[in-house]
Amino acid sequence: MKALHRVLMIFAALSLGLLFMFPMWKIYLKAPQYPEGLEMHIWVNKIAGSSEGILQNFNILNHYIGMAPIHADSFAELKFMPYVVIFFMITGVIVALIGKRNLAGAWAGLLMGAGAAGILDFYLWLVKFGTNLSPEAPIKVPGMTYIPPLLGHKTLLNFEALSLPALGSAGIMLAIVFSVLAFYLSYRASKKELVNKPVHTAA
Amino acid sequence: METLINKLRNVAPKAALLMAVAAGAALQGCSRSESGDRGGATASALSSDAASAVYVAPGKHDELYSFLSGGFNGQVSVYGLPSGRLLKIIPVFSQHAENGYGYNEETKAMLQTSHGFVPWDDLHHPKLSRSNGTTDGRWLFVNGNNTPRVARVDLTTFETVEIMEIPNSAGNHCSPYPTNNNEYVIAGTRFSVPLDMKGGTSDVSLEDYEKEFRGSISFIKIDQEKGDMDLDFQILVPGFDYDLANGGKGPSEDWVFFTTYNSEKSGTLKEIGASQNDKDYLAAINWKLAAKYAKEGKAREMPANYYHNKMDKGTHTAKSTVKKKVRYLLPEDCPGMMYLLPAPKSPHGIDVDPSGEFMVVSGKLASAIPVFSFAKMQDAIKNKKFDGEKNGIPVLQYESVLKGEVKEPGLGPLHTEFDGKGNAYTSMFVSSEVVKWKLNDLKVMDRIPVYYSVGHLMIPGGDTKEPYGKYLVAMNKITKDRYLPTGPELAHSAQLIDISGDKMKLLLDFPTVAEPHYAQAIKADLVAPKSVKFHKLDENKHPQAAKKESEASVTRKGNVVHAKMTSIRSHFTPDNIEGVQVGDTVYFHVTNLEQDWDVPHGFAVMGANTSETLIMPGATQTLKWVPKKAGVYPMYCTDFCSALHQEMQGYVRVSPKGSNVPIKFSTGKKKQNIPGVASTK
Numbered sequence: 079m080k081a082l083h084r085v086l087m088i089f090a091a092l093s094l095g096l097l098f099m100f101p102m103w104k105i106y107l108k109a110p111q112y113p114e115g116l117e118m119h120i121w122v123n124k125i126a127g128s129s130e131g132i133l134q135n136f137n138i139l140n141h142y143i144g145m146a147p148i149h150a151d152s153f154a155e156l157k158f159m160p161y162v163v164i165f166f167m168i169t170g171v172i173v174a175l176i177g178k179r180n181l182a183g184a185w186a187g188l189l190m191g192a193g194a195a196g197i198l199d200f201y202l203w204l205v206k207f208g209t210n211l212s213p214e215a216p217i218k219v220p221g222m223t224y225i226p227p228l229l230g231h232k233t234l235l236n237f238e239a240l241s242l243p244a245l246g247s248a249g250i251m252l253a254i255v256f257s258v259l260a261f262y263l264s265y266r267a268s269k270k271e272l273v274n275k276p277v278h279t280a281a
Numbered sequence: 282m283e284t285l286i287n288k289l290r291n292v293a294p295k296a297a298l299l300m301a302v303a304a305g306a307a308l309q310g311c312s313r314s315e316s317g318d319r320g321g322a323t324a325s326a327l328s329s330d331a332a333s334a335v336y337v338a339p340g341k342h343d344e345l346y347s348f349l350s351g352g353f354n355g356q357v358s359v360y361g362l363p364s365g366r367l368l369k370i371i372p373v374f375s376q377h378a379e380n381g382y383g384y385n386e387e388t389k390a391m392l393q394t395s396h397g398f399v400p401w402d403d404l405h406h407p408k409l410s411r412s413n414g415t416t417d418g419r420w421l422f423v424n425g426n427n428t429p430r431v432a433r434v435d436l437t438t439f440e441t442v443e444i445m446e447i448p449n450s451a452g453n454h455c456s457p458y459p460t461n462n463n464e465y466v467i468a469g470t471r472f473s474v475p476l477d478m479k480g481g482t483s484d485v486s487l488e489d490y491e492k493e494f495r496g497s498i499s500f501i502k503i504d505q506e507k508g509d510m511d512l513d514f515q516i517l518v519p520g521f522d523y524d525l526a527n528g529g530k531g532p533s534e535d536w537v538f539f540t541t542y543n544s545e546k547s548g549t550l551k552e553i554g555a556s557q558n559d560k561d562y563l564a565a566i567n568w569k570l571a572a573k574y575a576k577e578g579k580a581r582e583m584p585a586n587y588y589h590n591k592m593d594k595g596t597h598t599a600k601s602t603v604k605k606k607v608r609y610l611l612p613e614d615c616p617g618m619m620y621l622l623p624a625p626k627s628p629h630g631i632d633v634d635p636s637g638e639f640m641v642v643s644g645k646l647a648s649a650i651p652v653f654s655f656a657k658m659q660d661a662i663k664n665k666k667f668d669g670e671k672n673g674i675p676v677l678q679y680e681s682v683l684k685g686e687v688k689e690p691g692l693g694p695l696h697t698e699f700d701g702k703g704n705a706y707t708s709m710f711v712s713s714e715v716v717k718w719k720l721n722d723l724k725v726m727d728r729i730p731v732y733y734s735v736g737h738l739m740i741p742g743g744d745t746k747e748p749y750g751k752y753l754v755a756m757n758k759i760t761k762d763r764y765l766p767t768g769p770e771l772a773h774s775a776q777l778i779d780i781s782g783d784k785m786k787l788l789l790d791f792p793t794v795a796e797p798h799y800a801q802a803i804k805a806d807l808v809a810p811k812s813v814k815f816h817k818l819d820e821n822k823h824p825q826a827a828k829k830e831s832e833a834s835v836t837r838k839g840n841v842v843h844a845k846m847t848s849i850r851s852h853f854t855p856d857n858i859e860g861v862q863v864g865d866t867v868y869f870h871v872t873n874l875e876q877d878w879d880v881p882h883g884f885a886v887m888g889a890n891t892s893e894t895l896i897m898p899g900a901t902q903t904l905k906w907v908p909k910k911a912g913v914y915p916m917y918c919t920d921f922c923s924a925l926h927q928e929m930q931g932y933v934r935v936s937p938k939g940s941n942v943p944i945k946f947s948t949g950k951k952k953q954n955i956p957g958v959a960s961t962k
């Protein structure tokens with residue numbers, strides 16, 4: 079890999095840092111009596127929102143339909159995910175230093191795998207919260223489940239739910255784009271070199 | 282036909298004016314026309330744009346907050362302007378069953394005085410705190426007239442946070458007047474009393490008024506950061522009635538002016554006795570000099586006994602301190618501190634124009650409005666243009682301080698405010714109108730009838746350096762036929778008048794709560810952004826707070842039972858309590874665990890000899906209950922908090938005295954999917 083490709087790889091590693099600065103995902107709720115809206119922000123290491131008491135406010139609303147309370151402690155992911163991100167950042171920098179193209183490719187592949195796993199995990203949680211309802215719930219609507227949308231918009235009783243990736247996820251996207259670019263450009267550059275060089279010096 | 286109607290409409294207000302002057306009471310007898318006239322006798326045509334000028338669309342906010350005193354209800358009501366929508370009632374000197382103010386254990390101390398618990402007062406004058414001579418939107422100071430007190434309302438919570446009793450005062454009417462940077466809030470006594478100089482009044486013959494009675498003017502120092510009040514010193518003044526006050530500004534910034542009446546020192550039938558002198562006085566006090574004298578050791582000290590009640594932010598609990606001393610100055614010891622300006626006949630309002638040069642004195646019995654010049658006053662003092670003295674205080678010559686008189690302004694002038702464009706507006710009680718006149722030539726420019734008999738009037742910032750000369754609110758003393766009748770007792774009425782043009786225009790007529798005496802108004806953007814949405818639970822320092830459901834408890838100490846409870850949509854913890862006995866004193870300390878905007882929970886228990894208490898999110902409040910009979914008593918949330926509000930209830934079992942039922946408390950039978958709920962058994 080050439081200097082440009084290594085720099086791209088460094089950018090890839092550093093863009094993951096966005097995960098510590100911004101939430102990965104945001105779930106917006108809107109209801110007639112919540113003109114200001116409720117926002118739950120899912121970070122790589124915590125659950126926060128548009129106000130300090132946001133989890134409590136979500137839980138208060140959710141308990142009427144028998145949804146289990148959401149506590150940051152119940153997600154082991156929030157504990158190990160930051161280490162996974164740090165792992166990717168460090169190895170990304172190492173890959174850039176070593177400068178092996180295939181390592182960059184592998185790194186990008188692993189990151190895509192980890193991202194996909196994260197989204198799948200998130201979806202499974204949504205399904206779990208949305209379907210695992212207490213039989214003692216005060217409000218029971220036959221056949222109704224409350225799986226919030228993974229992406230996009232859904233109406234849940236009096237709430238309009240909207241779920242969108244946030245800036246933190248852009249960090250993962252950028253990391254993938256930069257590393258794939260590093261891999262691809264390096265690959266193209268080496269092919270060009272191969273074509274331009276006389277055959278006898280190749281040995 | 283059309284023109285005839287218009288003529289009638291134009292004539293109607295004038296006709297009403299005539300009637301009001303001729304025989305105010307006769308209005309009551311005014312019969313409606315047979316043709317089903319649904320308005321009052323003085324219903325007048327409005328200009329067609331009046332409705333749009335006051336229309337604040339649903340969901341939109343008003344341009345201004347206005348704070349109207351409630352007079353004999355001891356409260357302040359907050360209205361949005363220009364809509365006239367009632368936004369809130371702030372209890373100050375009166376118990377307020379609606380939210381438990383003065384009833385719950387946390388706020389009872391606010392109403393303590395040296396006379397014991399006084400759950401009512403006559404609240405006359407709201408005054409907004411000031412920075413650089415303009416309103417700053419931090420606090421509202423108000424006076425209690427009957428049992429002399431000054432209170433401070435915090436404009437981040439719209440709650441009364443401090444009440445201080447004023448010693449050596451009776452009828453704390455000319456109060457509370459803040460100086461231009463909240464250095465002092467000044468409070469004068471309306472009734473002079475025989476001071477015993479030991480913190481009370483002497484037992485003297487009422488015939489000795491002239492010899493024994495004195496007035497006092499109090500200087501309350503304000504903490505620049507927190508707003509806390511502290512009575513720095515008083516000035517003991519001659520035994521007149523001190524009616525109203527207002528501070529100077531600009532060149533007159535160091536001065537504060539007080540109207541006086543009863544310079545005759547009559548102690549009985551004052552309506553005659555106090556109306557004999559052709560002139561009473563406008564008292565001028567240099568407050569900066571007074572503060573300097575007090576600091577430099579001119580102040581003497583006397584025993585006193587007065588209460589100072591403060592709400593603690595962290596515990597949401599009021600505490601009383603009893604003060605035992607007060608410092609005082611005597612005008613005769615302090616040259617240059619106080620002067621008397623002769624003012625025609627029992628003056629009422631004293632208002633200083635935005636430039637600080639003109640002092641307008643409204644003599645309610647006088648036929649003209651004298652306007653004094655501050656520059657001339659300074660000159661008269663310098664050149665000793667005195668007309669004798671009264672109790673050692675120099676009296677200035679009337680002509681030497683007079684700028685001029687507003688001739689034939691109307692009947693019964695009471696108060697004046699300013700629009701910042703060179704105009705003054707004076708309320709006329711007897712002729713029931715607002716009169717606009719020019720400050721430079723003292724010529725009457727315009728007049729508009731009001732319904733009926735206006736007392737105070739208010740222009741937002743109209744008493745400060747920077748008036749907002751768009752609106753004027755007239756607060757009237759008589760209502761009669763303005764609204765649908767409601768039996769003998771009627772709401773008072775207010776009129777909103779557009780003063781942006783040459784001619785005043787009536788925009789809106791709205792009923793007010795109790796009896797507004799005066800009001801203040803301020804641009805909403807100086808107050809609204811700082812409004813607190815809820816109290817942070819983390820910052821709750823109440824000693825009996827249960828900040829999570831697992832901290833809830835019921836404990837007995839002798840025959841006192843403390844129930845530390847929590848409330849959250851839609852249950853109390855605990856909601857089942859047993860082991861209480863007849864005759865126990867039970868304190869329900871309820872903490873509202875909500876951390877969201879506009880989710881108060883209420884609490885009430887059957888048979889409690891007190892009001893409910895309404896607990897804001899994050900706060901703790903305590904309801905005291907002494908059960909008198911064995912049995913089971915329901916308790917419940919009194920504020921419709923949620924879809925399952927009706928389920929937010931519980932039971933207290935009361936057993937006979939000496940019973941062996943142990944203290945027991947719980948919420949829910951088994952582990953349920955409710956956030957934070959744990960059996961507390």
